[in-house]
Amino acid sequence: MYEIGEEEIAAVARVIRGGQLFRYRGGEGGETDRFEKRMAELLGVKHFLAVTSGTSALTCGLAGMGIGPGDEVLVPAYTWLASPAAVLTVGAIPVLVDCDETLTIATADIERKIGPRTKAILPVHMAGQPCDMAGIMAIATKHRLQVIEDACQAVGGSYRGQRVAAIGTAGAFSFNQFKNISCGEGGGLATNDATVYQRALMQHDLGSNFRAYVKDINEPFFLGTTCRFNEILGAVMNVQLDRLDGILARLRARKAWFFAALRPHPLYRPMPSHDAAGDCGKNHGLTFATRAARERFTAEFKRLAPDVAISSPIDSGIHVYTNWATLIEQRAAHHPLMNPYRHPANQGFRPVTKDDCPKTLENLARTVYLPVDIKKDQAWFERVADIVQRAAGLA
Numbered sequence: 172m173y174e175i176g177e178e179e180i181a182a183v184a185r186v187i188r189g190g191q192l193f194r195y196r197g198g199e200g201g202e203t204d205r206f207e208k209r210m211a212e213l214l215g216v217k218h219f220l221a222v223t224s225g226t227s228a229l230t231c232g233l234a235g236m237g238i239g240p241g242d243e244v245l246v247p248a249y250t251w252l253a254s255p256a257a258v259l260t261v262g263a264i265p266v267l268v269d270c271d272e273t274l275t276i277a278t279a280d281i282e283r284k285i286g287p288r289t290k291a292i293l294p295v296h297m298a299g300q301p302c303d304m305a306g307i308m309a310i311a312t313k314h315r316l317q318v319i320e321d322a323c324q325a326v327g328g329s330y331r332g333q334r335v336a337a338i339g340t341a342g343a344f345s346f347n348q349f350k351n352i353s354c355g356e357g358g359g360l361a362t363n364d365a366t367v368y369q370r371a372l373m374q375h376d377l378g379s380n381f382r383a384y385v386k387d388i389n390e391p392f393f394l395g396t397t398c399r400f401n402e403i404l405g406a407v408m409n410v411q412l413d414r415l416d417g418i419l420a421r422l423r424a425r426k427a428w429f430f431a432a433l434r435p436h437p438l439y440r441p442m443p444s445h446d447a448a449g450d451c452g453k454n455h456g457l458t459f460a461t462r463a464a465r466e467r468f469t470a471e472f473k474r475l476a477p478d479v480a481i482s483s484p485i486d487s488g489i490h491v492y493t494n495w496a497t498l499i500e501q502r503a504a505h506h507p508l509m510n511p512y513r514h515p516a517n518q519g520f521r522p523v524t525k526d527d528c529p530k531t532l533e534n535l536a537r538t539v540y541l542p543v544d545i546k547k548d549q550a551w552f553e554r555v556a557d558i559v560q561r562a563a564g565l566a
């Protein structure tokens with residue numbers, strides 16, 4: 172969904188001419204620092220840490236929260252593989268929770284899945300749709316669980332007026348090529364918790380104890396890994412951030428127009444939302460009563476408009492838990508002794524199986540995603556709306 176152009180080229184050129192590409196030892200006070208400050212302000216959080224991917228943002232967040240072997244984290248059954256992968260990377264076990272019709276974690280299923288080892292909930296704001304954060308935070312408070320929001324697909328989105336990633340204990344963003352704003356690859360972690368932030372700093376920079384910024388850290392040191400941001404990415408992201416409001420405003424206006432243009436039809440309804448105003452507008456979803464109805468509709472739609480790529484999220488490959496082979500087969504690390512599924516502290520863990528979340532599979536199969544391309548003009552969307560109605564009439 173991202174847009175990129177001459178402004179980013181100019182910003183990158185400035186950084187390269189300036190000769191300071193590294194954020195630490197020279198780049199302090201530069202592009203990355205400015206980007207982090209602006210993100211913290213936008214989200215209304217105390218701390219923001221830019222890292223090299225959404226996956227590493229999640230990993231830094233979980234490490235920051237102290238999650239590890241012996242712990243379980245509740246993860247929705249429909250998400251990018253990175254969400255459960257981050258849990259396993261820190262040595263903990265992901266336990267799958269069903270998704271509701273918004274295709275985000277079903278609050279009703281969360282409490283059913285909480286066990287004695289559950290330490291955190293990892294709601295994912297899929298396709299720009301905010302999760303039921305009120306319900307999730309109420310359960311988290313009641314059971315004393317931490318919450319790490321995966322807002323990788325929802326940069327700039329909000330829930331009841333609060334930005335996503337700023338509601339839980341911590342929140343993660345991705346800036347890869349499929350996200351609302353992008354620098355090719357990148358990510359970031361938001362938190363109000365100083366301990367989580369300091370530990371995330373260490374996780375992202377080999378323990379940090381040799382760095383100048385270490386004066387800000389009063390947590391015990393540990394080694395961590397390397398996923399530092401750099402000044403070129405920082406420069407791109409500062410321009411991307413200027414574009415964010417405009418991108419979201421256009422996506423949301425388009426979506427509002429699209430669903431106002433669709434006449435109600437007994438076959439489908441617009442995909443529901445936990446907060447339509449906070450939705451990023453990057454997906455035009457239709458919910459059908461049954462999988463069979465969705466399949467009939469899809470066949471008619473494809474016949475009428477073979478050039479328009481509609482799809483069902485049930486066919487979205489690695490986003491669907493039944494395709495997470497490395498989890499189902501419990502091959503979760505490069506070395507068997509590092510495999511959380513074999514760690515003594517995780518003994519008696521709850522495995523991921525293909526039967527875990529049948530309701531999710533049903534909800535995915537009842538849903539259609541219409542293509543949303545920010546570069547397409549009004550006439551194109553008018554045609555799609557027209558074909559939806561004709562296909563529904565024939566199905």
Ligand SMILES: *Cc1c(COP(=O)(O)O)cnc(C)c1O
Nearest residue numbers: 224225226251253323324345347
């Ligand atoms: C994109 C994405 C991530 C992280 O992806 P990276 O490629 O590591 O930046 C995590 N979770 C979800 C839901 C995503 O869509």
